[in-house]
Amino acid sequence: MAEQARTASPAGRSRRLDGEREQAILRAAYELLGETGYQGLRVDAVAARAQASKATLYRHWPTKAELVTDAVRTCKAAEAPLPDTGSFRGDLRAWFGxxxxxxxxxxxPLLAGLFMALNSDPELAAQLRQMRDSKVPFAETICARAAARGELRPGYDAGLIDEIVPALVFMRRFALGEPLDEPFLDHLVDDIVLPLLTREPCE
Incomplete structure (x- = not known):
């Protein structure tokens, strides 16, 4: 009897939602996230849309941050593959496009709302940071290829791309309301990113 209890307990703890039910809940969370933003998202609203109980949601996603992160990971459109145009400028221009x-x-707007929420929700910030860190580092890969082709000198800082580009893109689109058009993308590559990455290293 004791052996039976020991084997039954882990099975109970590891019981998972079936795939269709999990997808319905995550899709409902993702849709509501787009409609209400992170701050306005309510777990009971997700449960109602997915026709699930709040107890089910809290059992599998103890916090709203975990639910939202899983929803973004599952429902967000797949990223375009890493561009390989044969040149550093071409790769940057294609990626920024x-x-x-x-x-x-x-x-x-959904992602912009999430970024705004990071300042007030440390748990969400930690969850999204883990998701980001698990992805292929596009900037490092593109820069490494450029260095192998002789387009970048040793000592370049690929991290500058991630520090600068998202901030400029989000500022232009959501704060200034300006289009992310061809002239802007060319300016971003030719006047900002390329000069920073190809400048002479500081002594």
Whole structure:
């Protein structure tokens, strides 16, 4: 009897939602996130839309941050593949074009709202940071290829791309209301990113 109890307990703890039910809940959370933003998202509203109980949601996602992170991970459109145009400028321009397309889609405001919520929700920030860190580092990969082709000197800082580009793109689109058009993307590459990455290293 004791052995039976020991084997039954882990099975109970590891019991998971079936795939269809989990997808319905995460899709409901993602849709409501786009409609209400992170701050306005209510777990009971997710449960109602997915026709699930609040107890079910809290059992599988103890916090709103965990639910939202799983929803974004599962429902967000797949990122475009890493561009390989044969040149550093071409790779940057193609990648930034993909970013602009994503920001201009219905996912743009949703992601912008999430970034705004990071300042007031440390748990959400930690969850999204883990998700980001698990992705292929596009900037590092593109810069490494450029260095191998002799387009970048040793000592370049690929991290500058991630420090600068998202901030400029979000500022232009959501704060200034300006389009992420071809002239802006060319300016971003030719006047900002390329000069920073190809400058002479400081002594």
């Amino acid at each position: 993909d970013i602009a397309m994503m920001i201009g889609s219905e996912e743009g």
